[in-house]
Amino acid sequence: MTTTSPAATKAGDLRTGVQRFGTFLSGMIMPNIAAFIAWGFITMLFIPAGFFGAETPFPGWHWAPVAEIIGGGGDSAVIGWQGAMTALAEGDGGNIFAYVGLVGPMVTYLLPLLIANTAGRMVYGERGGVVATIATMGVIVGTNIPMFLGAMIMGPLAAWITKQMDRLWDGKIRPGFEMLVNNFSAGILGMILAILGFFAFGPVMLGISAVLGAAVDWLVSLSLLPIVSIIVEPAKVLFLNNAINHGVFTPLGIEQAAENGKSILFLIEANPGPGLGLLLAFTFFGVGAAKASAPGAAIIQFFGGIHEIYFPYALSKPTTILALIAGGAAGVTTNMILGGGLAFPAAPGSIIAVTAAAIGSGVGNLLVVYLSVVVAAAVTFLITGVILRASRKSDLAAEGDTFGAAIAQTEANKGKSSAAMDALRASSGSAANAAAPAAVATDRRIENVVFACDAGMGSSAMGASVLRNRFKKAGVDGITVTNQAIANLDGTADLVITQQQLTDRAKAQSPNSIHVSVDNFMNSPKYEEVVEMVREQRGTEA
Known part of the structure; x- marks a missing residue:
């Protein structure tokens, strides 16, 4: 009989709690990354030092005097859209961006309000999102700075308060008055929270932002920023990085980028160099399944930006985490000394996304960022190579599928499987890729199939695409x-497909649906069983 100590249980609970917190934070940010990227491109194109700015590094590219784009300076707040249309009619269309002042309003209002709305929806649906947006507007106006931390706190809080308020009169409203009560109660609560945010919550968040900003400035002034890698790199391997990256680095980085045009904070966690160096070292010095799968994993990590694919390699040889720390610190040091940074978050952490976010600050900045990636990769590669060479004999003599166990441990740390882990199983031939038990037959007619995962994107989207193609090849129509x-x-789903670690949560959320668990979203034998089940229901011949 296996027992677990109370200390181990508490540690696991703490890790799970932090992981959920990180997932919640990333859930607020990730759906809105496209807006961050749009703002970043507008910034790098039209600020004075941008491609089309007054100080453009490309002679002859200057479009218009667009200095006011950084925040609606001068007469832009007065002229607005009417002035912009007049400018366009008079042939001065290049000044539209200056008149409207896109950069300032976007970073001050649009981005925080998008975060607040997303957070509110996560807590209490559309109603929570509306109240969260209203309340956060009060915080923004009360501080008049990009209030990302305020949005990430006020948004969920306002939605939670709305949920508790609705419980007070749940089932007590007379028929016909539901819309009246719901609209007025949400409006009044939103007004109250916006006023509180303006007078009370906003100043508090302003103080917190100032303290965090001062802490970062202090680390930079003392050249201590690289020590952050001691926290970040192990946290990545344990899937605890979202709480740090999206909770602190992204909000502070956006504020720095709005002021300086770029921020080093966007590269502390997203730098693909350490992961690339680790995977290259396993390619040359690893053994067994890890060595065989490392080249493909390196391509996915570096160009696709899926950093989690290198986590099992680090877990299979925990001492290599020291190499990741050293590589991460080396990359941060390079950017800190030479002034490298990104104009907006690189999400995912692909070299392609990093390039797009770095090039706006000039070719010199892009070269510095590239150098930081190369240095981080080289340092990690060298240290990992030494570690692997020193333990090569014992690794070759070891018995059992240690790399497969590391994949399983990675999924346990994350709390779910993913397409990246499935790809590792397939490429390494790991025993962890064993087929799952057969699906349970049912008499319920299947018309609506849903692939569900934590975020509703990524691996579940790929799985849905695979099953659609299976239905199409089998000649089965009418299945969503x-x-x-x-x-x-x-x-409402007739059939819900999830990875095994998430099935219990899916059953609790949709108890009347048929549930099928899979190990591999990309290539599961369960798909053929589902297709055959539907064919039999429809009377379709093979």
């Missing part, structure tokens, strides 16, 4: 196959 987050399951 979609993907969504588990939290958004509403019980």
